[in-house]
Amino acid sequence: MRSYQRNDEQLRPVKIVPEVILHAEGSVEVQFGNTKLICTASVEPNVPKWMQGSGEGWVSAEYGMLPRSTHTRIRRDKAANSGRSQEISRLIGRSLRSAVDLKALGERSIQIDCDVIQADGGTRTAAITGGFVALALALEFLKSQGELKEIPLKSYVSAVSLGLFEDKVLVDLDYQEDFSCGADTNFVMNNDLDFVEVQGTAEGQTISRDNLDKMTELASSACKQLFQVQQEVIGAFYPLPKSEA
Numbered sequence: 001m002r003s004y005q006r007n008d009e010q011l012r013p014v015k016i017v018p019e020v021i022l023h024a025e026g027s028v029e030v031q032f033g034n035t036k037l038i039c040t041a042s043v044e045p046n047v048p049k050w051m052q053g054s055g056e057g058w059v060s061a062e063y064g065m066l067p068r069s070t071h072t073r074i075r076r077d078k079a080a081n082s083g084r085s086q087e088i089s090r091l092i093g094r095s096l097r098s099a100v101d102l103k104a105l106g107e108r109s110i111q112i113d114c115d116v117i118q119a120d121g122g123t124r125t126a127a128i129t130g131g132f133v134a135l136a137l138a139l140e141f142l143k144s145q146g147e148l149k150e151i152p153l154k155s156y157v158s159a160v161s162l163g164l165f166e167d168k169v170l171v172d173l174d175y176q177e178d179f180s181c182g183a184d185t186n187f188v189m190n191n192d193l194d195f196v197e198v199q200g201t202a203e204g205q206t207i208s209r210d211n212l213d214k215m216t217e218l219a220s221s222a223c224k225q226l227f228q229v230q231q232e233v234i235g236a237f238y239p240l241p242k243s244e245a
Helices: 076-081 083-097 123-144 175-180 209-234
Strands: 014-018 026-032 035-044 058-065 109-118 157-165 168-171 183-190 195-202
Touching (some): 014 123, 035 123, 058 083, 058 123, 083 123, 123 209, 157 209, 168 209
């Protein structure tokens, strides 16, 4: 039996709690089962040098794990500087930029920080899902302050992990499932169910075309559910399009 007595196609319990950090323009605590992260969005009144004068803004991300977020302690310097953390940071940044009209944002930057409090699989997908909500909250803050006329979002974005265990496709892997699966994938999608990014790795078995198609179908269904959870927090000022609501 999977964790939370769920079937192969079910997400873990997902919860997004807004405004958990006093000083951040946008912040949430996001939970995918026992995986917990704090995501904050910080607004800066400038852009990287290579973008200055372009009239466009920028969204970037940093991902890190607290020392006891895992079974054994991680050194802070190792967690911050690992290739894994840098790769996930870039993934989060790419995913969230896809949802933003950078021209409408203007020459300002939004930095998304995703800090893992407790890891039990799916930290990068939780970071993207929660990071999007923190980003939206920061944009709403800018609008409320009169710095933006409209919220410059183009779509919702969420993400989910899937794995292949023998010939079964599992949705939203916890740590033990991620460790045991013969292949695992991460799907990042927008509310049109277009792919923002797809990652896939064969650890002990390859992924057949039929199983990839099934993963795609189940990822779409899971992301739809995640959009609904996101909408519970931000729907009052940025509603999910009616086709997905």
